[in-house]
Amino acid sequence: MIKLFQVGFVQRTSETSAILKNIEKIPYKTFDYGDYQTVRLLHTETGEVEELPLDIYLYGVVSSEMPVAFEEEALKAQAIVARTYTIYQMMHHQKHAEQGADICDSSLCCQAWISKENRMARWEETEREENWIKIENAVNATIGKVILYEGEPIKAFFHSNSGGMTESSLNVWGGDYPYLQAVETIGESDYSSYESEVIVSKDELIVKMRENFDDFEIHFEQDDWIQILETTDTSRAYF
Numbered sequence: 001m002i003k004l005f006q007v008g009f010v011q012r013t014s015e016t017s018a019i020l021k022n023i024e025k026i027p028y029k030t031f032d033y034g035d036y037q038t039v040r041l042l043h044t045e046t047g048e049v050e051e052l053p054l055d056i057y058l059y060g061v062v063s064s065e066m067p068v069a070f071e072e073e074a075l076k077a078q079a080i081v082a083r084t085y086t087i088y089q090m091m092h093h094q095k096h097a098e099q100g101a102d103i104c105d106s107s108l109c110c111q112a113w114i115s116k117e118n119r120m121a122r123w124e125e126t127e128r129e130e131n132w133i134k135i136e137n138a139v140n141a142t143i144g145k146v147i148l149y150e151g152e153p154i155k156a157f158f159h160s161n162s163g164g165m166t167e168s169s170l171n172v173w174g175g176d177y178p179y180l181q182a183v184e185t186i187g188e189s190d191y192s193s194y195e196s197e198v199i200v201s202k203d204e205l206i207v208k209m210r211e212n213f214d215d216f217e218i219h220f221e222q223d224d225w226i227q228i229l230e231t232t233d234t235s236r237a238y239f
């Protein structure tokens, strides 16, 4: 079961109190991330390592990973997921240990990060201040919140759109985690990346396939040479 746990002080409205009351009935271990307050961030372009307070670091992650125009609640959810992902990296991963860092600023490797200065420069001048405050508020409103499974931060992977259903981690990376199972995600069809199409020429297809399979051969004149042999439970091609 995934639960949000608050270690910081939060003002409780009657509505949140009702929700928390139900959560508190469930016995669970608590998690204090007090030891993980400083992030050693590796700047991939320069190779420099910068130390940043966790939540200040998260301003740069949230403003990089999600458009500021998104709903406030979406930005808050992104902040919680990014905090959880970061703490998990600090606790378990030694990906950048050799460089003396916990995490890097690349979305292709760890998670995207951008400095306030660079972020502001990319926004319209008239919106800069307001946008940055929106980002700070989203992170600050979630201080103390991380996603736990059995009292420990989860591997909080995130993506923009799963096309109506997520895929289990077992089918993607091979690791089976009880909290990374396939679930329906209703309401994604109105948003970007719900559907996509890739057109590949015959020659390109052969080149790409031979990168992984030396003896790859195909006869395009025979229709049945390209077919999906097996799908996962979420109707994705199994490979």
Ligand SMILES: [Zn+2]
Binding pocket: 095, 096, 103, 104, 105, 106, 109, 110, 111
């Ligand atoms: Zn990295």
